Amino acid sequence: MTSSPSRRAILRGKVNARPHPRPIGALAPMAFEDACSQCGDCARACPEEIILRDAEGFPVLDARTGACTFCGACTEACETGALIAGQPFPWRAAAEPNCLSLKGVQCRACEDQCDASAIRFRLMPGGSAQPLFDDAACTGCGACVAPCPAGAIALHPFNPTEPAQC
Template identity: 55%
Template sequence: MTSVPSRRAFLRGRFEAPAVMRPFGAIAEQTFHNTCTSCGDCVSACPESILFKGEGGLPYVNFSQDGCTFCGDCIEACETGALVADQPWLWSASIASTCLSEKGVQCRTCQDHCDERAIRFQLVPGGREKLELNSSLCTGCGYCVAPCPVNAISLTQFTPSTEASRC
């Protein structure tokens, strides 16, 4: 998933900037840039210590050590309105082909850390197991990311589906 590149990225020839994972409750990216004062209150308030200051002092999420409980402490700490409670979290797990299970090695670490049971293993002929990710159950909490021994799991931003309504 890509987002609108910053001026700096554009001038450096990076026309498609990767989406930055902002804290839970972040408003639209361009508005976030204009609203967030880079005070760091959300970073300090995070009990899981998954928020860090990035480019321009703006906060971003890093799941390399832990996941998000969606407790809302970062939203409560934000006095500028850059983080609000009613914003959807548009991130979901994706699993790369480097997954040990895809290589025939028994590993269920991600399933063990998935409280929502979005990651499951199904037996297939030949005694192997096939990893299945149910994206409708995945909350994007990131608890499966850090424990993966081969870093095969990442979170990717998705576009919410818009269902057509009857006239």
Template identity: 50%
Template sequence: MSVDPSRRSLLFGRKPAAQSPVVFRPPWAIAQFIEHCTRCNACVEACPTQIIVRGDGGFPELDFTRGECSFCGECRTACQSPALSAAQTWQQTIRISERCLAGQGVECRVCGESCDARAIRFILQPGRVAQPQLDSEACTGCGACIAPCPSQAIAMIQTGKTA
């Protein structure tokens, strides 16, 4: 029997989301992660950046508002189940939405300053503030730019690329 997660939101006084948010599992999560994960919290406890948290149903998920993934592999090493595999690749990148302050004429480059991979650069525009431009090939999907964004204009998305 399947449970509609939007009904759970009603109990907590939240409006149901128009669309379920994408849940990001720890790096190296296999396609059958839910079937293999034992919910032991070993990966949550092992994460040095503390971005792996217990999500719905007790399954680990990434919370990029807490920080970034360093891809250190501690979660994979701590996992005793086959839910995380070294053969699995990280296939995420970011998207910068129209809520970006630069698009509204406000000078803000905090995302670019947070990006060690230098995947976010700011392009000068005549008569406007510099606009962010994402180099999706350089983006590692670490999420370092998400938490510091003052307008919450950056979100993690699934891609087809391997990182």
């Protein structure tokens, strides 16, 4: 398969050390790394161009470049079985302390982006508002990540047995 210049640039691009999700359909971490050949077919198949490589060369979704539509093109493109349909996608969005609302600045940019209505704001003493992310409603699409003017939202591994983050 040939790559356009923009695709090659994406495939060469590296993401930082923050944990990023594998493309949807990824096997459990060790099984995924055993199965993945780092061929890049998933990245080339993604219409949103959000699949980059991590420092070791494995594919990751970087929501800072766009949102996943869960179209499944990446999973369908994977011929090694590293991505297979029906796997859970255990990633959820959460805001970090540099969130503007937590600092008293009026901002609802994330809420406006969330089609799943997974973000709501709770007024705090002093007039600031705290964004609350509903892990049960969040799909992990990442649509709220890039629009955040403070870069305060990231996707985090989600374990439903742990207390909810906000």
